[in-house]
Amino acid sequence: MSRTSNRLGRGLASLIPDSALDSQPPLAKPKPKGELKVPLDQITPNPEQPRKHFDLKRLEELSDSIRVHGILNPLVVRRHEGKYILIAGERRLRASALAGLNEVPVVVRDAADPKLQLELALIENLQRDDLDPVETALGYDRLRSEFGLKQDEIGRRVGKDRSTVANAMRLLKLPEFVLSAIQDGRISAGHARALLPLVDAPDDLRNALAQVIARRLNVRATEQLVSKVNATPKPIRSTEKARRDNTFDYATRLLTESLQTNVAIKAKKNGSGSIVINYTNAEELERLIQTLRDDG
Numbered sequence: 475m476s477r478t479s480n481r482l483g484r485g486l487a488s489l490i491p492d493s494a495l496d497s498q499p500p501l502a503k504p505k506p507k508g509e510l511k512v513p514l515d516q517i518t519p520n521p522e523q524p525r526k527h528f529d530l531k532r533l534e535e536l537s538d539s540i541r542v543h544g545i546l547n548p549l550v551v552r553r554h555e556g557k558y559i560l561i562a563g564e565r566r567l568r569a570s571a572l573a574g575l576n577e578v579p580v581v582v583r584d585a586a587d588p589k590l591q592l593e594l595a596l597i598e599n600l601q602r603d604d605l606d607p608v609e610t611a612l613g614y615d616r617l618r619s620e621f622g623l624k625q626d627e628i629g630r631r632v633g634k635d636r637s638t639v640a641n642a643m644r645l646l647k648l649p650e651f652v653l654s655a656i657q658d659g660r661i662s663a664g665h666a667r668a669l670l671p672l673v674d675a676p677d678d679l680r681n682a683l684a685q686v687i688a689r690r691l692n693v694r695a696t697e698q699l700v701s702k703v704n705a706t707p708k709p710i711r712s713t714e715k716a717r718r719d720n721t722f723d724y725a726t727r728l729l730t731e732s733l734q735t736n737v738a739i740k741a742k743k744n745g746s747g748s749i750v751i752n753y754t755n756a757e758e759l760e761r762l763i764q765t766l767r768d769d770g
Contacts, residue, residue, distance in 0.1 A: 509548050511577045512558060517551060517567060520560040528568060536565060537572035545570065548579035550598060558582070562598040593621050600632045607663035608653050611642045618643075647673050652683060661686060664693040671700050678703050733762060 549563030560567060561583060570578050583594070600613045617623045617631075625643070626636040645653065645666055652669060655661045665686055672679040682703055686696050722739050729737040733751060735758065741747040753759045 509579050509581055512551070512580045513577045514567070514571060514575065516557045517549070517578070517580070518554070518557060518559045519564055519567070520562075528565065533565065533569050533572060536569035540566070540569055540573045540575070545575075545579055548581045550583050551580045552583055552594075561594065593617070596621075597631050606657050607642065607645060607666075608657050611645045614639050614643050615646055641667065644670060649673075649676065649679070651680065655683060655687065662693070665691075665696050668693055668696040668700055671704060675703075733765060735762065 545566055547563075547566070549566055550561040551558040552561055553559075558580065567578065596613060596616060600610065600617075605613070614625075614628055614632075617628050618625070623631070625639045628634075629636045629639045632639075642663075645656070645663060647670060648666055652661075652666055656663060656666050661683070669679060669682060669686075672682055682696075682699055685691065685699060689695075691699065718741075722741060726737055726739050729739075729749070729751075736752040738750040738752070739747060740750065751762065753762055
């Protein structure tokens with residue numbers, strides 16, 4: 475019986491010499507269709523990138539991984555004036571620069587209409603799940619305002635329900651100090667939506683936000699706090715008092731602008747009062763006297 479026949483039934487590997495197996499190179503991962511290698515300095519960051527905050531620690535972790543394993547998924551770019559503009563993959567682009575790479579793999583995705591290119595870039599980023607709620611809401615709002623898409627159209631393009639898009643965009647009704655608290659991680663999007671009923675009462679909203687953060691309230695407790703604040707009667711100023719306050723405010727602004735210095739009107743209950751004109755040094759006092767003399 476031949477040596478080969480002795481190996482039958484022992485598997486295909488037994489029919490291949492060990493030397494041949496040792497000399498075979500590892501199987502290469504197939505490149506995606508149309509993948510290119512492009513120098514880093516030829517790629518411009520995406521102007522339609524909704525993400526504004528990049529965590530340095532996570533970038534360094536990704537950079538370490540790229541040094542060891544390379545970039546597993548190519549960046550997506552579009553051509554522009556002989557170079558490339560990033561559509562998706564800005565974290566990988568930044569981490570590649572940290573890792574000291576000179577070039578990165580890309581897939582070119584071109585569209586004939588420049589406006590469509592911008593829309594595709596924005597949608598590509600919004601389809602990811604790692605944007606914070608405010609960045610996502612701003613991205614949806616850009617699709618609405620700049621590209622004329624309705625909420626159901628936005629939902630179809632990014633793979634979300636219309637209600638999900640609508641709830642995200644409601645956050646933009648809140649003032650900047652609440653949006654900053656979301657992005658800093660001090661409150662969640664759920665907390666922020668619970669605070670929406672206070673959006674027309676800035677002082678109440680600021681106080682409620684402070685309580686939510688200080689007491690570490692959950693969303694349900696935040697809703698209860700907002701309901702309690704809304705149920706508290708608000709002091710109502712009389713029409714006459716409001717008119718008098720507005721008159722003093724106007725007069726104070728007028729005098730301050732005319733004299734170019736701080737002016738305070740101090741009213742008494744009997745209807746009398748005083749006007750206090752502030753000055754910081756002798757030169758300013760001289761200027762004020764001259765101004766009053768010229769006006770007279």
